[in-house]
Amino acid sequence: MEYNEVIHKRRAINFFDPERDIDTQTLNKIIEDAALTPSSFNLQPWNLMVLRGKEEKEKLKALAWDQPKVAEAPVVLIVLADRNGWQEGHPTVEKNWEEMVATGAMKPEQRDWFLGAAKSLYNWNSEADLAFAAKNTGFFGMSLMYAATAYGLESHPMDGFDHEGVRKAFNIPDNYWIPLLLAVGHRKPDLELHPPKWRKTVDEIVVSF
Amino acid sequence: MEYNEVIHKRRAINFFDPERDIDTQTLNKIIEDAALTPSSFNLQPWNLMVLRGKEEKEKLKALAWDQPKVAEAPVVLIVLADRNGWQEGHPTVEKNWEEMVATGAMKPEQRDWFLGAAKSLYNWNSEADLAFAAKNTGFFGMSLMYAATAYGLESHPMDGFDHEGVRKAFNIPDNYWIPLLLAVGHRKPDLELHPPKWRKTVDEIVVSF
Numbered sequence: 001m002e003y004n005e006v007i008h009k010r011r012a013i014n015f016f017d018p019e020r021d022i023d024t025q026t027l028n029k030i031i032e033d034a035a036l037t038p039s040s041f042n043l044q045p046w047n048l049m050v051l052r053g054k055e056e057k058e059k060l061k062a063l064a065w066d067q068p069k070v071a072e073a074p075v076v077l078i079v080l081a082d083r084n085g086w087q088e089g090h091p092t093v094e095k096n097w098e099e100m101v102a103t104g105a106m107k108p109e110q111r112d113w114f115l116g117a118a119k120s121l122y123n124w125n126s127e128a129d130l131a132f133a134a135k136n137t138g139f140f141g142m143s144l145m146y147a148a149t150a151y152g153l154e155s156h157p158m159d160g161f162d163h164e165g166v167r168k169a170f171n172i173p174d175n176y177w178i179p180l181l182l183a184v185g186h187r188k189p190d191l192e193l194h195p196p197k198w199r200k201t202v203d204e205i206v207v208s209f
Numbered sequence: 210m211e212y213n214e215v216i217h218k219r220r221a222i223n224f225f226d227p228e229r230d231i232d233t234q235t236l237n238k239i240i241e242d243a244a245l246t247p248s249s250f251n252l253q254p255w256n257l258m259v260l261r262g263k264e265e266k267e268k269l270k271a272l273a274w275d276q277p278k279v280a281e282a283p284v285v286l287i288v289l290a291d292r293n294g295w296q297e298g299h300p301t302v303e304k305n306w307e308e309m310v311a312t313g314a315m316k317p318e319q320r321d322w323f324l325g326a327a328k329s330l331y332n333w334n335s336e337a338d339l340a341f342a343a344k345n346t347g348f349f350g351m352s353l354m355y356a357a358t359a360y361g362l363e364s365h366p367m368d369g370f371d372h373e374g375v376r377k378a379f380n381i382p383d384n385y386w387i388p389l390l391l392a393v394g395h396r397k398p399d400l401e402l403h404p405p406k407w408r409k410t411v412d413e414i415v416v417s418f
Contacts, residue, residue: 001211002212003210003212003215003359004359005212006212007352007356008245010245010247012247031411031414031415032410035410035411036216036217036405038219038354042406042407046414047414048415048416049418092409092413095407096407099406103404105403117369124372127336130340130343131290131388132368134343134344135290135344135346135389136347138343138344138347138348138350138351140351141348142246142351146355150212150213159249160326163333163337180344195312196245197251197308199245199253200244200253200301202237202241204301205256205257206258207257207289209379209381209382
């Protein structure tokens, strides 16, 4: 699909067809495409929980303002942002380090520099790790939405949910923030979409101080 | 350009051609495309500072680990995430409210519900407003990168910079977090790219607890 078509076709859909599933192969392709997303130091501090079962979607729906789409979409992703994704010993950090050394991007003696740089950027105040996790996972979430559109599917990013309730109900460890839930599926048949919502103009986006 | 080409062509480029500028029309198209990005309650809590002048780019470079690309790219965007972007009285919040009432999406008597919902989601703890701002601005930042690629340009998202130093040097108000700087321009001629860095597999991304 043309990029220009993707960005205009992508809409936050409220009503999914509960009769149409997404096969695992398609879902995996969406995730693989989104995995190309860039991230700080290539640390990729994102994970996904994939909810497909009726019971688990109903459990999530009850914690997400009872929005019907949480149960109706065939797949709901709990998108996770890993606040620890910059720390020494974290599997992704260590894999990154090994790859950088293997490709010659870094020399073994630069390990302290690498770990120190990540620490100085993502641990300089008590909120920096959250900003790191949420920003990068925001990149990834946007890529997931475009990928879903490119595969002919619809999506809806949600943050109308009880953050701590979802954490507890799904045993999500404390290192994760939950920036969004993402419903993915097919549009309900004959659904008529409202016109796109207004967007800020370039003049409203660009600021100077 | 095909979506599939965009996601593979998008690479974080370290060396830009300082001789090739980007015209304002193209830059505005990139921003307009990215403005289609979805956001929580359509609150669009993002802004951009556009740096083009040699002096201001050098000032930023000195605060960004002296990375040559900050000066070499014709355009460097300071991407801003507005932590206040959910509050009553904020221009975007009020414009959203007016539009929702005008289109019939909300009734005037639902104002308290709307404001209360935003407050309950983005003010439930002292970090929620940062997560809100960084996540949504992450969506927007990713869209900016894809749009740049689609217009034949290169980009590089950076967070190797002194956050508070940049804030002070550019008079950026406290309500903004700075999730990234984004260099945009043309690739330096004859630049050879390294192979793409490794990415997590689907199995490494999908988790369950």
